[in-house]
Amino acid sequence: MNFRRFWAILKARNREFFRDRSAFGWNFLFPFLIVAGFGIIFGGKTYTQYKIGVFPYTQGAVKADKIKIPDQFRNIRYLKFIGFSTAEEGLEKLKYHKIDFLIEIGDPPYEYWVSDASPKGYVVEQMFKSSLIPPQTKSQAKREQIQGNSIRYIDWLFPGILAMNMMFSALWGVGYVVVRYRKNGALKRLKVTPLNAFEYLTAQALSRIFLLMFTLVVVWTGCDLIFSFTVEGSYLDLFLVFFLGSLSLTALGLILASRGTSEEFTTGILNFISWPMMFLSEVWFSLEGAPRWVQNAAQIFPLTHILSAVRRIMHDGAGLLDVGLEIVILSVMTLAFLGVGASLFSWNK
């Protein structure tokens, strides 16, 4: 390892990224936009989960307090009422799942329609039925508050978005870029210099890790100013786990970078890896209750372990020792990916 050669390539790669204004800007803007988007969707009053068609109704936007439906039903949160002039019009929308439930305005006995094929329709039907039960017979359950601070969905989602962005940036920024350089012959030109593969790959990886951590700090700070996230554990621990995570993801990128000259094929492989990783590593939703094999399969992705550790530090105040298992798994993955990537690497087409 010659430090001077390594440093020259690291500097060149950093310059390339920072000067490519569009890619550089997008790197920050993309996670910020997603977080901001979800903040608006889940934070405000406009969020609706279920759409209820009502008819006959003709005066534009529905004022729920003006229509004759059960009061208990009208006051349920996350329902949005949409008016139709005739039953046919409403049924057409119901058929194509544009609405989840259709009810005729009027006095009891009420008449409603729901699609058997719609899970959301089923839930609304249960809500509707329960709203018809007289209040005095419904005292079988007592509501308890959950202990500690409640975690907003955006608090839960935010680290997922950051880690997902990290994953895409690591895989594409290393995998795709090196394949492109192999294809256009830039790697061949470097091969005939004294630079060795280890120096070249280390420079690529460290440049990307520097960028990932830089992005993380900027996006975190920016989003925190708007959404005021609560971090129960230590920021240093959080940073260390993200750092280890970026190491493992970048190392995975190096495997993709090791061979191949077709950008199209590499894109396919990148999608093949990144999409299941995005869906199965609990970026967007929890796998609680998913089939066992799906939960097991998710364990092969570094992102799963990064998120598990990060969320425990952020939400439960866990320390590094508490997330020791994740740290060990991520370290082993990093070393394994590096070993495979380095042994497969080829400068030539």
Place this chain on the structure above:
Amino acid sequence: MAALIEVKHLVKKYGDVVAVDDVSFSIDQGSCFGLLGPNGAGKTTTIEVIEDVIPPTSGEIFYKGKPRGASFRDEVGIQFQNTALLNFLTVRETLATFQSLYPKTARIDELVELCRLSEFIDRYNDKISGGQRQRFLLALALINQPEVLFLDEPSTGLDPQARRNLWYLIEKIKTQGKTLILTTHYMEEAQHLCDEIAIMDYGKIIARGTPEDLIKRYSQNVTVILPKKCFKPFADDVSLSYREVKDTIEIMTDNVNACLDHLLNFKIDLSEISVRSPNLEAVFLNLTGRKLRE
């Protein structure tokens, strides 16, 4: 003169295709060696095996009498036929980056002056013209003060003026005592720059020597060229062997005066005649029966 590079029984196969077929030659220190041949003759494959970019199927390469060691990369400068460089770097930054990769280096300002890079030195390396790019790539190949310089078709795609400029530059580099190895399919270029030439075709070397040697050996004849329309009516009567090339006929002769007398006897219109001295193009034609850039 000692041989700096020796190539012994080099074979390179890609599946069933034999790109280089048992080629041997040696290159003297301080000389300019040209590998000449049409596209697909195996020139680039041969030169890339010597450069250690691709491994040979069989055969040996010796540098300074020994197999190429770790110092080989420090001592050679290479200009590929097509080279992409790192994006978003200026010409100066690219030179500086490559400078950092070598233990012994040339000064950037000297290279800027030698290769005339000053007008575009601070431009991004993908925002320069074809001629500028070739001069820049040549400077990049010289960044480590190489003892041996490999140039793979350095003037392909350049306009005639840019080509002349590049030749002038290569001649200047020659005077510094460096050993040059270049491939080309321009006969004129080889004749102008090379001390020694090997002509390749179908993966084999079919002739070797100095340009003058080769011309003397394989093409002593002068070519007399006439438009077909002037010559054809008399073709049966004139007892001269000729060959047809597009709209012209070419008569090979070792006695121009006798040939012209003969044509005048038949009152053939010679107002559009041209006469070509022996050159490497004719050598190649005589050796293979093909034109170089068919």
